[in-house]
Amino acid sequence: xxxxxxxxxxxxxxxxxxxxxxxxxxxxxxxxxxxxxxxxxxxxxxxxxxxxxxxxxxxxxxxxxxxxxxxxxxxxxxxxxxxxxxxxxxxxxxxxxxxxxxxxxxxxxxxxxxx
Amino acid sequence: xxxxxxxxxxxxxxxxxxxxxxxxxxxxxxxxxxxxxxxxxxxxxxxxxxxxxxxxxxxxxxxxxxxxxxxxxxxxxxxxxxxxxxxxxxxxxxxxxxxxxxxxxxxxxxxxxxx
Numbered sequence: 465x466x467x468x469x470x471x472x473x474x475x476x477x478x479x480x481x482x483x484x485x486x487x488x489x490x491x492x493x494x495x496x497x498x499x500x501x502x503x504x505x506x507x508x509x510x511x512x513x514x515x516x517x518x519x520x521x522x523x524x525x526x527x528x529x530x531x532x533x534x535x536x537x538x539x540x541x542x543x544x545x546x547x548x549x550x551x552x553x554x555x556x557x558x559x560x561x562x563x564x565x566x567x568x569x570x571x572x573x574x575x576x577x578x579x
Numbered sequence: 580x581x582x583x584x585x586x587x588x589x590x591x592x593x594x595x596x597x598x599x600x601x602x603x604x605x606x607x608x609x610x611x612x613x614x615x616x617x618x619x620x621x622x623x624x625x626x627x628x629x630x631x632x633x634x635x636x637x638x639x640x641x642x643x644x645x646x647x648x649x650x651x652x653x654x655x656x657x658x659x660x661x662x663x664x665x666x667x668x669x670x671x672x673x674x675x676x677x678x679x680x681x682x683x684x685x686x687x688x689x690x691x692x693x694x
Contacts, residue, residue, distance in 0.1 A: 554622060565630035567625055573622050
């Protein structure tokens with residue numbers, strides 16, 4: 465049981481390049497999330513998914529796209545990377561988001577630098 | 580709207596002394612509250628959560644937190660710090676929004692433990 469895994473762990477991009485971050489979970493969770501973490505701030509939600517084939521915008525969605533083609537995977541795409549997207553990206557998953565005590569389980573993070 | 584404030588950005592203690600990390604929340608109802616820990620270059624791990632049951636919540640690694648509605652606080656404590664406790668700690672409030680549990684993060688408290 466690996467929990468939530470993310471690939472890659474590190475990536476350096478040039479401005480304008482594209483990339484996809486992969487998140488996978490083996491806990492059969494319905495809900496998945498992508499966050500970014502910047503210095504001095506807590507995590508901010510980029511996009512989330514309440515089930516296979518569904519996605520929705522979070523707090524800071526601009527410049528990102530997501531897809532959830534399989535229940536266990538949640539992909540985050542950057543079509544044209546910008547320096548402002550330099551950050552650490554975390555994926556999370558949860559079982560039942562229908563109550564405010566639902567626990568989210570986090571992956572180890574991807575450190576992205578855009579030059 | 581819910582919000583959370585971590586009162587100290589940095590806390591430094593000596594090994595073997597008590598730890599107190601302070602968190603105040605704002606909510607129109609009794610919310611669910613979480614403490615997560617993030618060790619250097621790692622993902623977030625759930626320490627404990629409060630969900631309207633016992634006001635004193637015990638978590639992993641000897642940590643506990645007490646929910647005080649009258650003070651709108653959810654401070655994290657540990658009787659005796661260990662070197663391995665050095666990490667960043669996030670106080671989080673859960674808020675049902677748009678069909679999922681929106682996590683609102685504090686800015687974090689970095690705990691340093693000195694020998």
